[in-house]
């Protein structure tokens with residue numbers, strides 16, 4: 423795996439250690455790079471009213487938009503989870519990633535063990551909704 427993606431996974435793991443996950447104990451971190459080279463991280467933040475929980479991927483995307491503005495474009499994102507196996511982004515996050523990325527956007531995700539999974543947004547969400 424390219425050094426750049428490894429570094430991004432390290433950033434995602436650091437963000438995941440800051441997750442607020444007292445209910446699921448599922449600590450997720452995300453780190454993304456924007457088209458202009460910005461680095462942003464996010465972690466999942468749960469709530470006692472479960473539906474208000476936000477995933478790490480969306481937290482990172484929203485931080486990137488807050489910093490770079492509405493023209494922010496996603497180049498690549500790494501997602502890690504504090505579990506043995508890797509988990510792909512949920513459907514809601516895939517759609518949010520599609521708002522700012524394209525089919526070629528790189529996605530890498532990893533658990534504690536095993537080889538990280540490398541894929542693209544186009545592979546994970548082949549027919550994203552768009553207006």
Ligand SMILES: [Zn+2]
Pocket residue numbers: 477478479480511512513514515516
């Ligand atoms: Zn999600």
